[in-house]
Amino acid sequence: AQKITQTQPGMFVQEKEAVTLDCTYDTSDQSYGLFWYKQPSSGEMIFLIYQGSYDEQNATEGRYSLNFQKARKSANLVISASQLGDSAMYFCAMSYITQGGSEKLVFGKGTKLTVNP
Amino acid sequence: EPEVTQTPSHQVTQMGQEVILRCVPISNHLYFYWYRQILGQKVEFLVSFYNNEISEKSEIFDDQFSVERPDGSNFTLKIRSTKLEDSAMYFCASPGRPDYGYTFGSGTRLTVV
Numbered sequence: 184a185q186k187i188t189q190t191q192p193g194m195f196v197q198e199k200e201a202v203t204l205d206c207t208y209d210t211s212d213q214s215y216g217l218f219w220y221k222q223p224s225s226g227e228m229i230f231l232i233y234q235g236s237y238d239e240q241n242a243t244e245g246r247y248s249l250n251f252q253k254a255r256k257s258a259n260l261v262i263s264a265s266q267l268g269d270s271a272m273y274f275c276a277m278s279y280i281t282q283g284g285s286e287k288l289v290f291g292k293g294t295k296l297t298v299n300p
Numbered sequence: 301e302p303e304v305t306q307t308p309s310h311q312v313t314q315m316g317q318e319v320i321l322r323c324v325p326i327s328n329h330l331y332f333y334w335y336r337q338i339l340g341q342k343v344e345f346l347v348s349f350y351n352n353e354i355s356e357k358s359e360i361f362d363d364q365f366s367v368e369r370p371d372g373s374n375f376t377l378k379i380r381s382t383k384l385e386d387s388a389m390y391f392c393a394s395p396g397r398p399d400y401g402y403t404f405g406s407g408t409r410l411t412v413v
Binding site for chain 1: 356401
């Protein structure tokens with residue numbers, strides 16, 4: 184079954200430093216998508232970055248990059264030059280096609296990132 | 301940028317009462333989803349809806365839950381007889397181009413007392 188694992192319940196980083204949030208996934212499918220979402224304390228889910236399983240280059244979006252290692256089934260999020268506003272929960276998620284033929288998105292348990300001044 | 305709109309933002313209801321959560325998804329999208337997040341926990345899939353039918357549902361989505369698209373724009377999640385454990389944030393989501401991610405609504409925080 185498709186599964187996302189985030190092993191870091193909480194992470195701390197100093198402002199302006201880089202931080203890596205870990206994500207591993209489990210699937211036997213060849214085609215899938217990997218996403219990272221940010222959830223601030225206000226509760227909304229904010230899309231950050233996407234990586235397709237066939238994309239050979241790591242995705243980047245401003246200060247966010249996704250370190251995609253397909254053989255290791257990992258999709259770590261790297262945030263460069265952390266800002267105080269980056270303090271939030273971060274969720275890794277994977278989309279795939281179910282046996283019934285519909286698309287589904289499953290989430291990991293999340294990592295709470297705290298950026299210290 | 302297209303948005304997914306959810307109402308109400310907060311709802312408090314008594315156990316056993318019916319609640320209806322509303323969503324206006326992105327208009328030209330075909331798939332719509334409901335997700336649930338119990339406070340401090342992971343985001344859980346409830347149901348997906350495609351072409352006016354349920355395409356997939358989780359084991360959480362039992363007979364107490366139903367979804368409808370009554371007027372071609374609104375997308376509703378109904379809980380017939382709420383239980384304390386239904387207290388959670390409920391998100392509606394609408395996927396577009398993969399590199400744009402799934403667009404989530406701002407959520408409805410449901411509290412069952």
